[in-house]
Amino acid sequence: MGSYAKIDEEAFVLPVLERLPAADLVHLRGMPLKRLETYVVEHGQKAFRARQLFAWIQERGARSFEEMTDLSKSLRQFLSTEAALSAIAPKGAHHSPDGTVKLTFDLHDGAVVESVVIPADGRVTLCVSSQVGCAMGCQFCRTATMGFVRNLSSSEIVDQVAWAKQIWESHTGSHLSNIVFMGMGEPLRNYDNVVEALQVLLDPIGLNLSKRRITVSTSGVVPILERFGGEELDVNIAISLNATTDAVRDELMPVNQKWNLAELLGALRRYPLKPNRRITFEYVMLAGVNDSDNDAKRLVKLLHGLPSKVNLIPWNPFAGARFERPDRAQIVHFKERLLAANVNVTIRESRGTEELAACGQLGEPSKAAAWREQHRDSRRRGLEQG
Ligand code: SAH
Numbered sequence: 250m251g252s253y254a255k256i257d258e259e260a261f262v263l264p265v266l267e268r269l270p271a272a273d274l275v276h277l278r279g280m281p282l283k284r285l286e287t288y289v290v291e292h293g294q295k296a297f298r299a300r301q302l303f304a305w306i307q308e309r310g311a312r313s314f315e316e317m318t319d320l321s322k323s324l325r326q327f328l329s330t331e332a333a334l335s336a337i338a339p340k341g342a343h344h345s346p347d348g349t350v351k352l353t354f355d356l357h358d359g360a361v362v363e364s365v366v367i368p369a370d371g372r373v374t375l376c377v378s379s380q381v382g383c384a385m386g387c388q389f390c391r392t393a394t395m396g397f398v399r400n401l402s403s404s405e406i407v408d409q410v411a412w413a414k415q416i417w418e419s420h421t422g423s424h425l426s427n428i429v430f431m432g433m434g435e436p437l438r439n440y441d442n443v444v445e446a447l448q449v450l451l452d453p454i455g456l457n458l459s460k461r462r463i464t465v466s467t468s469g470v471v472p473i474l475e476r477f478g479g480e481e482l483d484v485n486i487a488i489s490l491n492a493t494t495d496a497v498r499d500e501l502m503p504v505n506q507k508w509n510l511a512e513l514l515g516a517l518r519r520y521p522l523k524p525n526r527r528i529t530f531e532y533v534m535l536a537g538v539n540d541s542d543n544d545a546k547r548l549v550k551l552l553h554g555l556p557s558k559v560n561l562i563p564w565n566p567f568a569g570a571r572f573e574r575p576d577r578a579q580i581v582h583f584k585e586r587l588l589a590a591n592v593n594v595t596i597r598e599s600r601g602t603e604e605l606a607a608c609g610q611l612g613e614p615s616k617a618a619a620w621r622e623q624h625r626d627s628r629r630r631g632l633e634q635g
């Protein structure tokens with residue numbers, strides 16, 4: 250595990266928004282520059298104002314129109330009645346002993362969305378959500394138990410980054426370096442909003458994040474993945490593979506019944522990967538389900554010839570789930586089988602488990618509280634038993 254600044258929980262004060270912007274305001278946080286230009290021109294302003302406005306919103310992280318002193322007073326006044334800078338409001342910060350922080354945000358309609366800051370190995374990764382809940386129904390995933398609630402707007406996605414950046418950087422002095430779309434939801438099922446959010450995140454006068462440091466993870470919605478490859482956004486893609494046979498993957502991930510392993514791998518072989526880039530394969534390890542030597546063998550075969558790296562993710566438990574995490578030795582053994590076949594593989598150390606902040610554990614906060622209670626109890630029992 251890498252080193253990172255220890256955060257004083259008491260000092261982790263969240264910014265307070267006076268009120269959440271109403272849904273009928275125009276949300277600017279996730280508007281790419283092009284769309285912002287159309288918006289200001291439609292309202293009788295010169296196009297270059299959009300650039301100024303964009304820089305205030307993205308580069309300088311403005312939270313009020315008043316601070317945009319190089320814009321005319323009348324424009325600022327107009328914007329403050331018509332538009333909003335904050336699409337979501339910070340609600341809570343839940344710290345895990347390993348340094349992971351789960352941030353929760355209120356949305357204007359009462360829904361809650363979560364993002365996780367994961368400091369490790371010299372990087373600070375933010376895991377963002379793209380939907381409230383998820384419709385994909387993966388059996389091992391806690392988010393799936395919520396069902397699908399709604400898509401997040403591009404502003405609600407970008408604002409997770411903007412708030413996390415402000416909160417994290419003001420408390421630790423270190424910068425967010427990587428963004429992964431691995432929180433709640435299937436990003437490719439919220440295509441337009443995710444693409445707009447990416448355009449804002451990548452814009453040099455926006456958040457100016459490097460393509461190489463942004464990863465969009467998908468369960469494998471094949472036709473949409475092909476369309477995504479045509480966007481020339483050139484961000485990294487990660488595929489939640491999780492099984493090596495259609496029979497097992499059909500069970501674990503209903504999406505496989507629509508686009509099976511052959512179709513998924515076929516699309517990935519055709520994917521317009523830039524030189525020196527690899528596709529990440531996430532493989533949640535489930536004891537007795539997908540962790541055998543034969544699975545390792547089949548995995549090697551499936552990935553043959555693809556520039557890839559495999560991330561083994563020991564399954565993170567949640568209340569009511571029917572799986573078990575393999576023991577450590579089995580995970581290491583599986584990894585070694587892959588290494589022996591020259592597969593680039595790492596074990597993603599599970600982080601944030603205690604606060605349900607780990608990947609695949611995001612879900613309704615009320616349930617998170619119950620889980621915390623239960624988790625504490627079982628830990629205590631474990632300690633009592635020595
Ligand atoms: N919907 C997208 C992105 C969010 S899920 C996708 O499925 O790719 C992010 C990752 O968490 C996926 O790779 C998924 O396989 C993994 N995951 C889901 N539930 C998990 C759990 N309980 N433990 C560990 N990883 C899990």
Ligand code: SF4
Binds near residue numbers: 385434489
């Ligand atoms: Fe949705 Fe991803 Fe969870 Fe599957 S693993 S239910 S696609 S969030």
